[in-house]
Amino acid sequence: MLPTKKxxxxxxxxxxDPAAExxxxxxxxxxxxxxxxxxxxxxxxxxxxxxxxxxxxxxxxIVQHEPNCRTIRLKTGPAEFIGRDHLFKYxxxxxxxxxxxxxxxxxxxxxxxxxYWLSSWVGxxxxxxxxxxxLHTYHSLxxxxxxxxSDIPAIANQRLAIEKACLxxxxxxxxxxxxxxxxxxxxxxxxxxxEVIPCGTDVDKFGSIQRSTARQNLGIALDAKIVLYVxxxxxxxxxxxxxxxxxxxxxxxxxxxxxxxxxxxRPGYSDGIERDRIANIVTExxxxxxxxxxxxxxDSVLPFYxxxxxxxxxxxxxxxxGLVAIEAMASRTPVVASDVGGLKFTVVPEVTGLLxxxxxxxxxAAAIDRILTNPAWRDQLGEAGRQRVExxxxxxxxxxxLTQIYTHLLNQTMPSIQSKSQVAA
Ligand code: UDP
Numbered sequence: 001m002l003p004t005k006k007x008x009x010x011x012x013x014x015x016x017d018p019a020a021e022x023x024x025x026x027x028x029x030x031x032x033x034x035x036x037x038x039x040x041x042x043x044x045x046x047x048x049x050x051x052x053x054x055x056x057x058x059x060x061x062i063v064q065h066e067p068n069c070r071t072i073r074l075k076t077g078p079a080e081f082i083g084r085d086h087l088f089k090y091x092x093x094x095x096x097x098x099x100x101x102x103x104x105x106x107x108x109x110x111x112x113x114x115x116y117w118l119s120s121w122v123g124x125x126x127x128x129x130x131x132x133x134x135l136h137t138y139h140s141l142x143x144x145x146x147x148x149x150s151d152i153p154a155i156a157n158q159r160l161a162i163e164k165a166c167l168x169x170x171x172x173x174x175x176x177x178x179x180x181x182x183x184x185x186x187x188x189x190x191x192x193x194x195e196v197i198p199c200g201t202d203v204d205k206f207g208s209i210q211r212s213t214a215r216q217n218l219g220i221a222l223d224a225k226i227v228l229y230v231x232x233x234x235x236x237x238x239x240x241x242x243x244x245x246x247x248x249x250x251x252x253x254x255x256x257x258x259x260x261x262x263x264x265x266r267p268g269y270s271d272g273i274e275r276d277r278i279a280n281i282v283t284e285x286x287x288x289x290x291x292x293x294x295x296x297x298x299d300s301v302l303p304f305y306x307x308x309x310x311x312x313x314x315x316x317x318x319x320x321x322g323l324v325a326i327e328a329m330a331s332r333t334p335v336v337a338s339d340v341g342g343l344k345f346t347v348v349p350e351v352t353g354l355l356x357x358x359x360x361x362x363x364x365a366a367a368i369d370r371i372l373t374n375p376a377w378r379d380q381l382g383e384a385g386r387q388r389v390e391x392x393x394x395x396x397x398x399x400x401x402l403t404q405i406y407t408h409l410l411n412q413t414m415p416s417i418q419s420k421s422q423v424a425a
Contacts, residue, residue, distance in 0.1 A: 008047040008107065009406065011038050012122055013115040014094055015084045016139075017052040019063040019071040023264045023296040026084060026271075028232045029323045030139045033199055034115055035065070040200075040399030042069035046406075049109075053094060055081050074098060083270065085153040087118055095125055110413065111406055113174075115139060117159050120166040133409045134170040135402075138163065138180070140320055143187035144341070148236055148317040167192040171409055174402070176321040177342035183320075195405060198345070199321045200395035206303050206330035207386055214307035223256055225372045228309035228333070230262045230297060230324050233274040238315035238338060238358060240281055245313075245364035247285040251372055257290050262305055264296025306331035310378055311371045317358050319343050326393050329353070329385030334378055336367045346393075352385035 011018070011034050018035035020027045038048045048069045053076035054061065063071040074097035077090035102108050111133040114123040123134040142159040146152050167173055167184055168191045175181035175196045184194060215222055227246065231237050239261060251257045261278065265271040275293070282291045297305055306312065312328035314337040321342035325335045329346070335353035337343040347353045354370065356363035371378050 007111070007406075007410065008049060008109060009041070010109045010112040011048060011050045011115065012052075012098075012112055012119040013050065014053050014076065014091065014119045014122060015087055015116055017055070017071065017073070018050045019052075019065070019073075021264075021296070021298065023230075023232065023262075023298070026232065029199075029321065030115055032323055033137070033139070035071075036200065036202070036395045037113075037398060037402065038069050039065060040395040041402065042066050043396070044399050044403050046403070051098060053077070053087075053090070054079055072101065074101065081266075081269070084116075084118065085155050088121075088155055088158065091118060091122055091125075095122055098122070098126065099129070111135070111410060113137070113402070113406075114170075117142065117163050117166065120170070121162050124162075124166065124169065131413070133406075133413060135172045135174060135405065135409075136166055136170045137174045137176065138184075138320065139176075140318075141180070141183055141188065144183050144318050144320075145236065164189050167194075172405055177345040179341050179344055180320045183341075195401075197398055197401045198342075198393060199323055199326070200393045200398045201323065201326045201330050201389060203330050203390055203394060205299070206306060206327050207332060207389075209303055209307040209331075211307055211332075214304040217304050218301075218308055220258070220308050221256065225251060225254070225257045226309045226311075227257075227259045227368055227372070228262065228305060228312045228328070229260065229315075230302070230305065230312065230327070231314075233263055233265045233271040233278065235274060236317045238317050239274075239278050241315040241359050241361050241364055242313050243278060243281050243285065243287065243291070244361035245315075245368060246287060246290070248361055248365035249372075250365075250369050257372075259287065259291045260294060260305065260309070261291065262294050262297040262302075302327075303331065306333050309333045310375075311336055311353075311368055313364065313368065314338065314343060314347075315358065315364060316340060316343070322346060325353075326389050329382075330389040330393075332379075332382035332386045334371055334381035334385060336364060336371065346388075348384070348388065352381055352388050 013034045016030035038050045042048045050071045054073035057079045076094040108130050113135040114120045115137050116139045120136045167189045173194045176199050246259045265275040312333050314325050319341040325346045328335050335347050337347045338358035339355040349355045354367040356367050
């Protein structure tokens, strides 16, 4: 139950702007999560302020999403895109700006929910200066990620230490899947309090378009066999495995086989470099004629792509949750995914899709072929996926579970602290 007064709470996501265009420049699941959780919490009565950094001088300092939900962009280093691995040194400025903002507004937040390790540090530092309840969602764990990549960044040790301190000291850590919780316990620390609350998706946005309507809309032939990837261009996403799987497919050579690789990128930046690498592999394997790169898929077209596809492939090397899998399932499209992380939780093998070992292009090819060659089974898997999402993954239920925890933690604190962050109902 929410207290009778409305509370102002802060979601902090320094590197993932909830008001950003999704699908490029490192903007992906974390941005979607913060925005959707913020909106759903606001619907449940909280006054939600979502803090991020300003990465362009053209950006508005404040974006009002709903009357009680806004994004606030703080000056943090130069007003330009800075990759996550290079942001840490600017965080003291973010903290100073956050404190200045509180001072100008004449109140202090008593609860913050931080996202990604950078913001966890911000929260832990703020706690030194004001009474504060902190919850944290990791979105990615260095301890797992660094096992799946070869180019370990210079910031790695600092990140690992901060992730451990966070788990051990904040008031609650939110794991988005039982697999992520298990990773935290095994690889980060046995101390600290974890609550598992899976991510959600928009069941109205995804799932209301028929496959044939979507194809007509996108100019895709009704008899095409569509294999879809949606996501950022990042090596850990395993797009190379998918391309090699298509080269191994028994349907290769059939004119109606199409691979769509959707996602934005900026030439010269890390996503642009990965996109070029993937395009080169496509060419090397002689798949140019059957591969389409539509670029960033915005909200106006994304539901059509999911609905048009026969199968959506999530070939990640590591995935704490993986929103794309549940978006496809909500759209009645079966998922072939790597047998890793949260994908083991969302995708039910042989029921809503198939799981295969990551990086195994032959296994991916076989799984994709099984679905492409059996449309009746495809529809059955798609229907079961939709049902699973309706039951288990809505943003409203995520916000209800968070509301329970926030309220419990707020009620445990001294009333004098709470009253500072109350605003009139
Ligand atoms: N996305 C999008 N357009 C694109 C590519 C990705 O809207 O062109 C969205 C996608 O729908 C999903 C998010 O970006 O909501 C990716 O989240 P996911 O958890 O799958 O991966 P992450 O980005 O967190 O690694």
